[in-house]
Ligand SMILES: NC(=O)c1ccc[n+]([C@@H]2O[C@H](COP(=O)([O-])OP(=O)(O)OC[C@H]3O[C@@H](n4cnc5c(N)ncnc54)[C@H](O)[C@@H]3O)[C@@H](O)[C@H]2O)c1
C-alpha cells in the first residue's frame with residue numbers, strides 16, 4: 532500500500548494513520564472537525580492535503596451511524612480504489628450502504644478488536660492494534676484487490692486478520708464487547724450516588740470492572756442502536772443469572788440451614804462458571820491464555836519512576852507481559868503490578884531489590 536485516506540481522525544483513525552505513516556505509507560487525513568485533523572497531523576499521523584489521485588485504500592473511522600454516508604460520499608467522489616470502515620457493528624452499515632446505492636464490491640466492512648475508553652486523536656497510539664484480532668467481513672461481491680489491501684493494512688498495523696460473516700460478527704461482539712460495556716456501566720452507575728466513605732475504599736477490583744464505564748455515551752448509543760437484538764438476548768440471560776444469584780443470597784441470609792446450604796451452592800456455582808469462562812479469554816496475540824504471576828513493586832508518584840522500573844526489568848532480561856497500577860489512597864505512592872512468566876518472578880524480584888526497589892511480599 533502506497534497511499535491511504537483516513538476519514539475520522541479520532542482514536543481509531545489516528546491510531547491506524549500513525550501506524551501506516553510510520554511504515555512509509557502516505558496518509559491523507561480528513562474529519563468533519565478540522566481541529567481534529569490538525570491535532571492528528573501534529574502527532575505525525577499524516578497530511579491534511581486532499582489526495583491528488585485515488586488512494587489505494589480509504590479507512591472510514593467515524594461513528595457507526597455515519598459510516599454508510601461517509602463510504603458512499605467517498606465512492607461518489609472517486610477518492611479511493613477501495614474503502615473499509617472500522618465500525619464496531621457490521622450488519623447495519625452494510626445494509627444502509629446498500630440502501631444508499633453504494634458500491635458493495637469496493638467496500639469491505641472491518642473491525643479492529645482494540646480500543647480504549649477515551650476518544651479523539653490525543654488518545655491514539657501507533658501500537659494500538661499490535662497482536663489484536665482485526666475482523667474482515669468479505670462477501671462474494673468483495674473485490675479481491677480491496678481484500679488484499681485490507682490484509683496489508685492489518686499486517687502493517689501488526690494485527691491478526693479474522694474473516695467472518697457480518698451478522699455472526701455482530702452476535703459475537705454482543706457477547707464479548709457490547710454486553711461487557713453495559714455491565715461495566717451498570718456497576719459504575721451504583722457509585723454515582725454512593726457515600727464518599729464507601730467510594731474512597733475503591734480498590735483494584737472495581738477499577739478493573741469499571742474502566743470501560745468511562746467510554747463516550749454518544750458513541751455507545753450509536754453502537755448499541757446498530758446491534759440491539761443480540762445484546763438484549765445476552766442481557767436477558769445475564770438477568771436470569773442475576774435473579775438466581777439474588778435468590779441464592781437471600782437464602783444465605785435466612786436463618787434456615789437447608790436454605791443456606793442451597794444458597795451457598797448457588798453462589799459457588801456462579802463463581803465456578805465465571806472461572807470456567809475467564810480461562811477461555813485468549814492471552815496476548817490471541818494465544819491460549821498464559822498464567823502470569825505478579826511482582827508488585829512500591830513506587831513513588833514522581834515523573835520517570837515507571838520508565839525506570841521498566842528499564843531495570845529490561846536490564847535484568849525480563850519481559851513484562853502486562854502491567855497495572857494501583858494508587859494508594861491519600862498517599863503520594865502506589866503499587867505497580869508487573870505480570871511476568873512464572874520462571875521470571877525470582878530473577879525479577881532479585882534484580883529489582885538490588886536496584887533499591889521495594890517489593891511487596893506475596894501471600
Ligand atoms: N473506541 C473504541 O474502542 C473502538 C474500537 C474499535 C472500533 N471502534 C469504531 O471506530 C469508529 C471510530 O471510533 P473512535 O473511538 O475513533 O471515535 P472518535 O470519537 O475518537 O472519532 C470519531 C471521529 O469521527 C469524526 N466524524 C464523525 N462524523 C464524521 C463524518 N461524517 N465525516 C468525517 N468525520 C466524522 C469525529 O469528528 C471524530 O473525530 C467507530 O465506528 C467505532 O465504533 C471504536
Ligand SMILES: O=C(O)C(=O)C[C@]1(C(=O)O)C=C[C@@H](O)C=C1
Pocket residue numbers: 618619643644645646647648707708709743
Ligand atoms: O479496551 C477498550 O477500551 C475497549 O472497550 C475496546 C473494545 C472492546 O470491547 O474490546 C470496545 C469496542 C470496540 O468496538 C472494540 C474494542
